[in-house]
Amino acid sequence: MTTRPEIKSPPFPADTVAIAGAETGVLRIDLDALVNNWRALARRVALAECGAVVKADAYGLGVARVVPALAAAGCQTFFVATPREAGEVRALDGRARIFVLDGLFPGAADDILAAAAIPCLASLAEVEDWAAHARRIGARLACALHVDSGLHRLGLPLDEVRRLAARPALLESLDVVLVMSHLAAADDPADPANAAQLAAFTQLRRLLPGAPASLAASDGLMLGPDFHFDLVRPGYALYGGQAFRGARAPVSPVVSLYARVLQVRDVEPGGAVGYSASWRAPRASRIATLAVGYADGLGRAASAPTGAPGGSVIIHGARLPIVGRVSMDLITVDVTDCPVPVARGDVAEVIGPTLTLEAAGADARTIGYEVLTRLGRRMPRVYVGGSA
Numbered sequence: 500m501t502t503r504p505e506i507k508s509p510p511f512p513a514d515t516v517a518i519a520g521a522e523t524g525v526l527r528i529d530l531d532a533l534v535n536n537w538r539a540l541a542r543r544v545a546l547a548e549c550g551a552v553v554k555a556d557a558y559g560l561g562v563a564r565v566v567p568a569l570a571a572a573g574c575q576t577f578f579v580a581t582p583r584e585a586g587e588v589r590a591l592d593g594r595a596r597i598f599v600l601d602g603l604f605p606g607a608a609d610d611i612l613a614a615a616a617i618p619c620l621a622s623l624a625e626v627e628d629w630a631a632h633a634r635r636i637g638a639r640l641a642c643a644l645h646v647d648s649g650l651h652r653l654g655l656p657l658d659e660v661r662r663l664a665a666r667p668a669l670l671e672s673l674d675v676v677l678v679m680s681h682l683a684a685a686d687d688p689a690d691p692a693n694a695a696q697l698a699a700f701t702q703l704r705r706l707l708p709g710a711p712a713s714l715a716a717s718d719g720l721m722l723g724p725d726f727h728f729d730l731v732r733p734g735y736a737l738y739g740g741q742a743f744r745g746a747r748a749p750v751s752p753v754v755s756l757y758a759r760v761l762q763v764r765d766v767e768p769g770g771a772v773g774y775s776a777s778w779r780a781p782r783a784s785r786i787a788t789l790a791v792g793y794a795d796g797l798g799r800a801a802s803a804p805t806g807a808p809g810g811s812v813i814i815h816g817a818r819l820p821i822v823g824r825v826s827m828d829l830i831t832v833d834v835t836d837c838p839v840p841v842a843r844g845d846v847a848e849v850i851g852p853t854l855t856l857e858a859a860g861a862d863a864r865t866i867g868y869e870v871l872t873r874l875g876r877r878m879p880r881v882y883v884g885g886s887a
């Protein structure tokens with residue numbers, strides 16, 4: 500490395516982070532930032548309702564803290580993936596509307612009813628199944644109809660929508676509260692699939708009973724008002740993600756992961772670092788060993804064999820490269836060029852305001868979504884802010 504890493508003027512935030520003696524680091528989750536993000540997205544969609552996607556344990560951040568914080572801010576509609584997740588959210592919020600995105604699994608109707616949740620019915624078979632349950636219990640049951648506008652993943656395709664439209668009796672026992680679809684390429688505003696899916700969704704809706712509509716997730720809502728309809732369903736952006744390539748979403752980071760420096764050592768030119776000696780020092784080097792590894796969610800793909808780029812961390816404000824293999828509990832970082840000498844007890848930012856979810860994702864050859872949902876359980880979690 501020839502260029503000296505840039506350093507931010509002290510104090511760098513990580514330098515003020517306290518890590519408990521028995522712990523390797525800390526995962527900080529800022530509930531005020533989360534709530535501000537939800538409010539900013541809600542303002543962005545103006546007349547449409549802004550829900551919140553809290554599937555997969557609120558993208559790994561913990562539904563038990565995320566749902567009450569958002570509900571206190573006024574969020575009334577939550578989306579989960581599975582019936583079990585719906586039960587978890589219901590236990591936290593007795594009044595919320597809860598949609599189950601994965602739809603109606605065979606045998607899951609009682610769980611969905613117990614959670615007073617709304618399945619996003621995604622095939623004619625699911626519609627028939629839910630209608631049979633409505634007849635069984637003698638009540639109209641709320642549902643969303645998930646139509647396929649081109650993602651070809653879940654949702655009623657055009658021919659099933661036509662068959663459903665030809666059988667109005669099937670929908671008599673159901674209360675269709677939402678017609679929804681999902682975009683395939685909303686992160687790229689230049690992708691023609693967006694306009695094609697918008698047109699397909701509009702056409703599919705015309706075949707179905709009039710009901711509020713939802714098409715956009717985090718990126719879709721950035722595509723503009725044509726995509727907002729009645730309800731938007733952001734997930735990633737609430738948690739500070741910036742996946743949209745057209746502009747910055749009006750959100751700030753929610754998650755920071757800090758890890759401690761355990762040791763710093765000198766390695767001679769040619770000295771091998773880490774498992775399988777995948778990296779050898781090209782010069783006399785200072786190598787810091789940090790207490791964070793793939794068990795904490797850092798992708799092993801962030802490993803950096805000799806000559807290949809890998810991940811990085813921030814120490815004293817300087818971005819410094821991971822060298823050698825990421826192991827379960829440890830990483831090794833080349834701190835030779837850090838303008839402030841690195842020492843035992845220093846704290847590194849692994850994810851945070853400087854090393855964003857997108858940067859951490861790119862470093863690990865993946866996306867910020869996967870970084871979030873893979874955060875490990877070993878680091879203590881500190882929630883800051885929130886009304887609860």
Ligand SMILES: *Cc1c(COP(=O)(O)O)cnc(C)c1O
Nearest residue numbers: 552600681716717732733734735
């Ligand atoms: C996960 C998901 C969302 C939320 O997507 P983000 O990109 O995280 O905003 C919305 N709708 C559906 C159908 C989903 O599966």
